Amino acid sequence: MKEGFRQAMAWLHTWTGLIFGWLLFAIFLTGTLSYFKDEISHWTQPEVQSHPLDPVTSLGLAQRYLETNAGHASTWFIRLPSEREAALSVSWRDPNGGGRRGFTDKELDARTGEAVEARDSRGGEFFYRFHFQLQMPHPWGRWLSTFCAFIMLLGLVTGIITHKKIFKEFFTFRPGKGQRSWLDGHNAIGVLVLPFHLMISYSSLVIFMYMVMPASILASYGDSSGYFNDVFGRDEVPKAVAQTAPLAPLTELYAKVQEQAPGARMGYIQVHNPGDRNARVTFTRASADSVAYQRSAIWTFDGVSGELLRRGAPESAAMTTSFTFVGLHMGNFAGPWLRWLYFAFGVAGTAVIGTGLVMWLGKRQLKHAKSARMPGELRLVEVLNIASMSGLLLGVAAFFWANRLLPATLEGRADWEINGFFLAWGASLLHAMLRSGRRAWGEQLTLGALAFALLPLLNALTSDQGLDHSIAAGDWAMAGFDLTALATGLFLAWAAGKMLRAPKPVAKHAPRAAKTVEAS
Amino acid sequence: MLGVALMGFAGFAGLCLAMEKHFNDLLGRKPTGRQLRALKITGWALLLLSLILAVHGRGWALGLVEWIAVLMAGVTLWVFGLPYQPRLLLGAALASLVLGPLLAVLAV
Amino acid sequence: MKSKAAGLPLSYRLAVTSRSLAALLGGYLLASMASVCITLLAPMTQADATMTGMMLSFVFYLIAFIWCFACRSAWRAWLGMLLPSLVLGLINALAYWMNLP
Numbered sequence: 001m002k003e004g005f006r007q008a009m010a011w012l013h014t015w016t017g018l019i020f021g022w023l024l025f026a027i028f029l030t031g032t033l034s035y036f037k038d039e040i041s042h043w044t045q046p047e048v049q050s051h052p053l054d055p056v057t058s059l060g061l062a063q064r065y066l067e068t069n070a071g072h073a074s075t076w077f078i079r080l081p082s083e084r085e086a087a088l089s090v091s092w093r094d095p096n097g098g099g100r101r102g103f104t105d106k107e108l109d110a111r112t113g114e115a116v117e118a119r120d121s122r123g124g125e126f127f128y129r130f131h132f133q134l135q136m137p138h139p140w141g142r143w144l145s146t147f148c149a150f151i152m153l154l155g156l157v158t159g160i161i162t163h164k165k166i167f168k169e170f171f172t173f174r175p176g177k178g179q180r181s182w183l184d185g186h187n188a189i190g191v192l193v194l195p196f197h198l199m200i201s202y203s204s205l206v207i208f209m210y211m212v213m214p215a216s217i218l219a220s221y222g223d224s225s226g227y228f229n230d231v232f233g234r235d236e237v238p239k240a241v242a243q244t245a246p247l248a249p250l251t252e253l254y255a256k257v258q259e260q261a262p263g264a265r266m267g268y269i270q271v272h273n274p275g276d277r278n279a280r281v282t283f284t285r286a287s288a289d290s291v292a293y294q295r296s297a298i299w300t301f302d303g304v305s306g307e308l309l310r311r312g313a314p315e316s317a318a319m320t321t322s323f324t325f326v327g328l329h330m331g332n333f334a335g336p337w338l339r340w341l342y343f344a345f346g347v348a349g350t351a352v353i354g355t356g357l358v359m360w361l362g363k364r365q366l367k368h369a370k371s372a373r374m375p376g377e378l379r380l381v382e383v384l385n386i387a388s389m390s391g392l393l394l395g396v397a398a399f400f401w402a403n404r405l406l407p408a409t410l411e412g413r414a415d416w417e418i419n420g421f422f423l424a425w426g427a428s429l430l431h432a433m434l435r436s437g438r439r440a441w442g443e444q445l446t447l448g449a450l451a452f453a454l455l456p457l458l459n460a461l462t463s464d465q466g467l468d469h470s471i472a473a474g475d476w477a478m479a480g481f482d483l484t485a486l487a488t489g490l491f492l493a494w495a496a497g498k499m500l501r502a503p504k505p506v507a508k509h510a511p512r513a514a515k516t517v518e519a520s
Numbered sequence: 521m522l523g524v525a526l527m528g529f530a531g532f533a534g535l536c537l538a539m540e541k542h543f544n545d546l547l548g549r550k551p552t553g554r555q556l557r558a559l560k561i562t563g564w565a566l567l568l569l570s571l572i573l574a575v576h577g578r579g580w581a582l583g584l585v586e587w588i589a590v591l592m593a594g595v596t597l598w599v600f601g602l603p604y605q606p607r608l609l610l611g612a613a614l615a616s617l618v619l620g621p622l623l624a625v626l627a628v
Numbered sequence: 629m630k631s632k633a634a635g636l637p638l639s640y641r642l643a644v645t646s647r648s649l650a651a652l653l654g655g656y657l658l659a660s661m662a663s664v665c666i667t668l669l670a671p672m673t674q675a676d677a678t679m680t681g682m683m684l685s686f687v688f689y690l691i692a693f694i695w696c697f698a699c700r701s702a703w704r705a706w707l708g709m710l711l712p713s714l715v716l717g718l719i720n721a722l723a724y725w726m727n728l729p
Contacts, residue, residue, distance in 0.1 A: 005698050012697045150686065154693055171536040171595075175603050185600075192596045195588050202686070209682040215660035216667040216681040219724060220674055230675035291581040318676035322683055328585065337521075341589045348596070 006162060013158035014360065018381070020151040021357045022388035023134075027145055028353060029392060031131035031200075032346025034124065035331055035339055038084040039477040041123030044403045044417075046463040048118050050086035050475060051111045055266065056251050058088045061113030063250045066090055066274070070104070074240070076271040078250075081110040082286065084477065088113070120413040121403055126421075127396075132204075135418075139211065146212050149204035155356075156190070156197055163187055179362055186355040189348045196345040197352070203329035206322050232295055233313050240276040247274050248306040250281065256308060257283045257299050264297070265289055271303060279303025287332035292324040336476075357385050383432045383440075390444035391428030393492065397451035398424030400485075404462040438499055445496035453489025456482035521577070521586055523627055526620030527570040528587070529594035533613035534563030536598065546606055566620075567591070573624045646702040654709025655692030661716035662688040668723040 033040065042048065062078045070076060073092035081088050087107040094102050106115045122129075133141035160166060170191065173184045190197065210217060210224060217227045228234065250269065257264065265286040272280040285297030298312035315323060327333060331342045361381050368374055374382070402420035406413055432440040459482055460466025470478035536542050538559035543551040551559075574587035601609050663685035670677040696705040 008698045009694070012693070150689065153686070154690060157690060158694070168539075171539065171542055171599050171602070173599050173603060188599050189596070192599060193592050196592060205686045206683060209685075213660065213663055213682045213685045216663045216678045216685070219664040219720065220667050220678045227675065227678060231679070291585060316673065316676050318672065318679045318683075322679050324581070333582070338586060338589060341593055344593065345589075 006164075009158040009161040013155055013162050016151050016158075017155050017353075017356050018360050020148050021353050021360075022384055023144075024148050024152055025350060025353045025357070025388050026392055027131050027134075027148055028346060028350040029396075030127040032343060032350060033396070034128040034131055035334075035342045035346060036481075037124030037128045038082075039124070039481055040127065041121075041125065042084075042086055042477045043459070043481040044121040044123035044400070045087075045107075045118040046459075046465040046478070048087045048107060048116050049109060049111075050477075051081070051109075053081055053083070054110070055080050056254060058110050059250050059254055059269070061108065061110075062088055062090050062269075063247070065106075065108055065113055065115075066092060066271075067247070069106075070094065071275060072096075074273065076274055078269040078271075080266050080269070082265065082288065086110065087116065087118075119403075119408045121417055122414050123403075126399070126418060132208075135422075142208055142211060146204060146208045149201045152201040153198070153205070156194070156201065159190055160194075163191070166191060179359065179366070182355055182359045182362065186352060186359060189355070190352045193345050193348045193352075197349055199325070199328050200346075200349065203325035206325040207329060209322075231319065233298075237272045237280050238278045240273040241278050243277040244275055245277040245279070245304045247271070247279055247303050248281075248301070253281055253283065253299075253301045253306055256301070256306070260299065260308075260311075261285065261297070274303065277304055280309075287327065287330065289333070290327070291333050292320055292327045294323070295319070354389055357381075357389070361385060382437045383429070386432035386437065386440045386444065387425070387429035390441060390448055391425050391432065393448045393488075394428050394444060394451065395421045395425035397448060397455070400455055401451065401458065404458050442496050442499035445492050445499060449489045449493035449496055451489070452485045452492060455485035455489075521574070521590065523620050523623030523625075524570045524574045524577070524587060525590035525594060526616035527566050527573070527624065528591040528620075529598065530613050530617040530620055531563045531566030531570060532591070532595040532598055533609070533616075534559045534566060536563075536602075538563055546602075546610060566617075570620070570624075573627075577627060643702045647696050647705045650702065650705040650709050651693045651696035654706060654713070655689050655696065658692050658709050658713045658716070659685040659689035661713045661720060664720045665716045665723070668720060668727065 042050070058080050059078065062080075066073070066076050066078075070090075070092040073094045075093045077089075077091045079085070079089040088110045089105065089107050091103060091105040094104070096102070107118055108114065109116050132145045134145055135141065136144065169184075169187065173181075173188050175181050175184075177184075205212070210227065214224065217224050221227045221230075250271075254266070254269075257266070265288060267284045267286040267288075270282045270284070272278075272282075279302070281301040281303045283299045283301075285294060287293060289297070292315075294312070294315065296312040296314045300309045300311075301307065302309055331339065334342055361378065364378055365374065368378065399417055399421040402417040406416055406420075410416060428444055431444065434440075435443065456467050460468065465475070465478050467479055467482050470476075470482070537546060538556050540551060540556065543549075543556065543559075570591075571584075571587050575583035577583060578586060598609060598613075663681040665681075666684055667677045667681035670680055672680065692709060695708045699705050699708060
């Protein structure tokens with residue numbers, strides 16, 4: 001638009017960043033939380049006990065439970081407990097049954113095989129779903145979040161073009177210099193963690209490419225079912241013939257899979273037509289076992305004779321490429337410390353977006369520092385900045401407080417947790433509109449600091465899984481959640497302190513992190 | 521993997537010091553051209569070595585992913601820690617230079 | 629760079645809107661056409677060619693966005709979207725017709 005290529009790219013970077021920044025911030029933050037989806041779910045459902053893993057016993061228990069409780073179902077699904085998921089999950093589809101499209105889900109205790117009456121909560125699944133569906137009706141949320149991912153990719157590319165001294169300032173961060181420091185920080189986190197940023201935004205596009213770029217599928221296959229059959233190799237499951245035949249013990253089939261792939265962990269086990277002569281059992285290897293998704297790691301058995309009918313077809317090069325992007329995005333293969341790094345890089349991505357939004361405003365506020373009133377559009381951006389950042393954190397905290405405080409018997413309990421999230425978020429928007437910018441930041445961050453720092457205490461008071469218990473029992477998912485909440489609280493308290501203490505006149509442009517460090 | 525992480529950290533520290541501006545700031549004296557070149561070569565060599573070790577230890581897929589992850593984490597720590605604790609980080613880089621290869625050799 | 633929308637002439641705003649639409653819609657058309665072109669012409673199996681086309685389509689969308697905001701006028705932005713789309717569309721039509729049984 002403006003003179004010169006770099007200026008034009010800076011313009012594009014600035015404005016796409018502003019318009020999509022608020023939503024991207026929310027997507028990145030909730031997406032980052034999703035790396036600990038199972039751990040969050042463990043915290044939100046403390047009734048589910050974790051036991052040492054024993055896949056064979058668990059599988060036997062699952063089969064016993066399903067034969068007793070879902071004998072007439074058309075399909076069973078079994079998820080074995082894993083390092084990260086304590087529960088033995090079973091679900092089944094009964095064409096004549098009730099529930100969501102005939103689906104029933106149960107979580108079983110991995111040792112006793114009894115159904116656990118856990119509180120109704122979406123847990124980590126809520127944040128995971130939100131980060132790509134945005135609580136919108138299907139498929140709009142997916143479209144919007146995928147477009148946001150594209151804008152992120154565009155922002156990275158235009159950002160690199162705009163950044164004049166990417167190599168010269170590779171190691172540069174100068175704190176305590178107001179706007180300059182924010183730019184340094186924005187650039188440094190953007191550049192140093194660039195491989196992650198590029199991977200995460202491009203892989204989001206690959207995940208939903210069949211939906212957002214369907215032209216190739218239409219031109220080549222005519223419709224998407226042919227494509228999916230080719231890519232994932234649909235099971236041709238024969239129809240039930242209404243002749244009863246006992247299902248082979250799943251543990252025996254499991255042993256056969258282990259012969260073929262020693263040490264393989266199972267993602268889920270699917271049984272079609274259980275109890276029928278045409279029963280089929282498929283074992284799918286856990287995505288934790290490889291970086292890329294593997295369609296070859298699927299074993300299909302005749303459910304009566306126990307004969308191995310077929311294995312998944314091997315992947316071609318193009319498939320491996322796209323499955324690798326999907327796998328990298330999800331990070332299911334990551335062990336504990338790599339998972340923490342994933343989390344840290346997610347926070348870094350969130351910070352790049354956040355610092356960008358703060359800078360947009362700070363730069364323009366400088367011009368109006370002397371006038372008494374800020375122009376309307378700047379005030380709008382300020383309010384949205386506050387609500388989208390500190391407000392979102394308050395929403396997340398509200399979700400967890402609701403999880404512990406709502407009575408277990410409440411009708412629609414899981415929905416009320418989500419309502420708590422949105423109510424707190426909405427309230428923070430209202431609050432940001434009523435208070436001056438700095439005040440609103442300070443107050444919301446203070447509240448957020450309290451809300452997060454007190455979560456471990458709340459947990460200890462409302463469940464028997466407080467830090468004293470979890471650390472002693474070595475339940476690091478539970479303890480890790482509490483400690484992370486505490487750390488988040490301390491960080492927010494530090495940020496709130498900056499906001500509330502810093503002198504008014506300088507405060508206008510930007511809250512800087514290092515002012516006091518320099519002074520001390 | 522810790523060995524790889526430490527070597528990568530030391531490598532980036534070397535590359536940072538290989539820039540005249542940072543050398544001046546951190547060590548308080550002017551570098552000679554030879555010093556800068558030596559630092560640069562050492563830095564790149566350490567990065568390359570850590571890559572080889574990562575791939576050797578964990579295979580291409582996981583090795584490459586983990587290598588990039590620890591490298592990003594290390595260099596971010598370095599850049600954002602430098603203004604606050606330069607001496608500590610220099611010490612850490614020196615320690616990693618010794619410990620990194622040692623751990624890597626033990627792991628192989 | 630102007631930071632304020634207020635005070636900008638209408639023609640400027642219209643030009644920005646036009647470029648945005650060119651990028652959003654024209655760019656999508658271009659990316660789709662390029663994607664189909666790769667899918668139909670790449671010497672791979674059907675599934676592989678389709679996946680490759682879709683994966684690369686985003687690169688074209690990205691370049692299209694950059695072009696639309698870097699070129700000298702909104703007209704050029706549209707021209708840069710529609711002309712290649714037309715060419716690719718013709719190639720695609722030909723390839724599709726030849727593939728028909």
